[in-house]
Amino acid sequence: xxxxxxxxxxxxxxxxxxTSGSGCGTDGGGGGGGGxxxxxxxATASHCWANDSVSALxxxxxxxxxxxxxxxxxxxWDHRGTTEWVQYDFPRPLKVTTVEVxxxxxxxxGQCRVPQSWQLLYRDGTAWRPVQNPSEYGVKLDGFNExxxxxxxxxxxxxxxxxxxxxxxxxxxxxxxx
Numbered sequence: 744x745x746x747x748x749x750x751x752x753x754x755x756x757x758x759x760x761x762t763s764g765s766g767c768g769t770d771g772g773g774g775g776g777g778g779x780x781x782x783x784x785x786a787t788a789s790h791c792w793a794n795d796s797v798s799a800l801x802x803x804x805x806x807x808x809x810x811x812x813x814x815x816x817x818x819x820w821d822h823r824g825t826t827e828w829v830q831y832d833f834p835r836p837l838k839v840t841t842v843e844v845x846x847x848x849x850x851x852x853g854q855c856r857v858p859q860s861w862q863l864l865y866r867d868g869t870a871w872r873p874v875q876n877p878s879e880y881g882v883k884l885d886g887f888n889e890x891x892x893x894x895x896x897x898x899x900x901x902x903x904x905x906x907x908x909x910x911x912x913x914x915x916x917x918x919x920x921x
Contacts (some may be wrong), residue, residue, distance in 0.1 A: 745751055747804065749788070752769075755836070758808040761799070766774075770842070777896050778920060778921075779849055780837065780839075780920065781801040781917060782845055782849055784816060784831045784833055784834075784890070786798065786800045787828045788817060788819070788827070788828065789827045789829075791817055791818070791883050792814060792819070792820040795815070795816050795817050796815050797817050797829070798815070799814070799817045800916065800917045801916070801917060804915075807847055808885045809847060810848060810850070810851075811847075811915060812849070812851065816913050816915050817913055818855055818912065818913065818914075819906065819913060820855065820913070821911060822882070822900075822911055823854070823910055824906050824908040824909060826903065826905050826906070827912070828901050829901070830901045830902070832896075832898065832903060833897070833901045837896065837898075838894050838895070839894065839896075839920070839921045840894045840921055841892070841920045842888060842900065842917065842918065842919050842920075843888065843918040844861075844888045844916075844918075845887050845914065845917075845918075846888065846914040847912065848884055848916050854911055855864075855910065855912050856912055857882040857908075858904040858905075859905045859906065859908075861880050861902060862902075862903050863875075863890060863900065864900070864902075865897040866883075866901070872892065874895060874904065875892060877889050877892040878890050887916075894921075902917060
C-alpha cells in the first residue's frame with residue numbers, strides 16, 4: 744500500500760510539473776494548461792514582518808476581503824514608501840502566462856494599503872526583465888487582480904511593488920498560472 748501511495752504521489756507531482764510520461768495535457772516543457780502552480784514553490788521576499796509569513800502567499804487561503812485578518816498574510820511592515828518584492832523560484836523553467844494578486848489593505852485598522860504601483864519580472868539568466876505586453880497592473884480591493892502577459896519560460900517570477908508614501912503593504916494570496 745505504501746508503494747502505491749508513493750507512485751501516486753510521484754505521478755501527481757509529474758502531472759503538476761508537466762513531466763508525466765503519458766504526455767497528457769503537457770508539452771513536455773512546462774507548458775500545458777491552467778491551475779495555480781504557485782502552491783508547490785517556496786516564496787521569498789525582500790522583507791516580511793516577523794508576525795506574518797511569506798508562506799501565506801501561496802497557502803491557498805482565500806480571503807473574504809482585502810482587510811481579512813483571519814487568514815495568514817505577508818506584509819512588508821514596517822517598511823513604508825519603499826520598493827519591495829516577493830518571488831517564486833521554480834526547480835526548472837516553466838512557461839507562465841498569468842498571475843493574480845489579492846492585496847492586503849487594513850484601512851481603518853492599520854497602516855497597510857494597496858501599493859502605489861507594481862510590475863511583474865521574470866528571471867532571464869541572471870537578469871530580471873519585465874514581462875511583455877502585460878494587461879493592467881490592478882490594485883483593486885476585495886478581489887484578485889489578474890495580469891496576463893506574453894508567455895515566458897523562466898525559473899523565477901518576481902512581483903516588484905512600490906509602496907505608497909507613509910504606508911506599508913502586503914499580499915494575502917499570489918497565484919501563478921500557465
